Amino acid sequence: MLLEKLLKEFNVDESIFSSEELALFDQYFEHFPAPKNTFIIKEGKTESYSYFIFEGLARCWTLDHKGEEQVFWFCKEGTFSMSNISFTLQQKSAFNVQTTVDSILYRINKEKAEQLYEAIPTLKEVFGDLTAQLLNRLLQRNIDLIKYSPEQYYLQMIDEYGITLNYIPLKDIASYLGITPQALSRIRKRIF
Template sequence: MELHASESPYDLILQNVARFIDLNEQEKELFKSLLKKGSAKRKEFIMQPGEITKYEYFVTKGCLKVYSLDRNGVEHVSMFAIEDFWTGDMASFMQQQPSSYFIKAVEDSEFLMITKENFERLFKEIPKFERFYRILYQNSLVSYIRRTNEGISLTAEERYEIFLNKYPHIANRIAQKDLAAYLGITPEFLSMIRSKMSKR
């Protein structure tokens, strides 16, 4: 969901929240007051391994990449977050422990952020947000389990087709090497898959 010219970043996040809970005007204003605006230029890091995650991020413009490096320096992409996506390192954020992930802007990006302190205040002052974040985190866990199972049981070509069907609006915004790192294959192998599919 892209942000239209007449909309503010807060409109987008309120629409996101409204899918699961209803807020009155006072609650909307309180929620907005607990958020902070942020931005990152293309290729800029907003988080690196060893840092404690200070924020949960909601992307209002652009694209962020969450990834880790293995001991051989090979990149493994966990997710791409575009407009209307939440992202961050939930474990680091909730437990205030050092993260193992990089978060890097793939495009010039803008986002709304909430601190751990304001996150807890939100639950205390608007309890219905516990339902919202429970659903959000449940969906995230289900996606993680599904993707793990797909990595074990499906071919790279099948995983690529699933990505295209699920995220057609992301595929043309990211580099081939980044998509290959998400699929767990080399860019060369992804190129072969694309060539094979184009001949069907």
């Protein structure tokens, strides 16, 4: 269930794993309900768990030089949260990760993660590939912010997030686009 959802999000053929491995993957994770506005990690803390977003959405943000929240990433269903950077490196997080809607997460600690890698040896290689894809998405976001106007980038967000975009507060979308909520409102009026 979890691994299948992750592989689908990254367009990876699940047949590289046996049905037993797919089922085994889930057994290492703990169900973790996260109401709206739950912090998965706070800036300056070191993450003890790796979180998978089964249902819901989380935003990654930090304070800018003016002390205002700046959203730079959304963690969608079918992906691990960006708090995994702190988890994997065991370093203090440079940003916050917070749910934007009531969410269902699954989490795993370091010990269980190591056991999981031993139980499914090919998993580490596949996760390496998925990490590369995620880094490519982050890089593409930076390139898109340079290449496209906020309106063009917002249209891309509509394509990428679909109906999920309706659950993201407009102030967070505006922050993600690097514009004011008023500018986003004008863009939305032109589009719709």
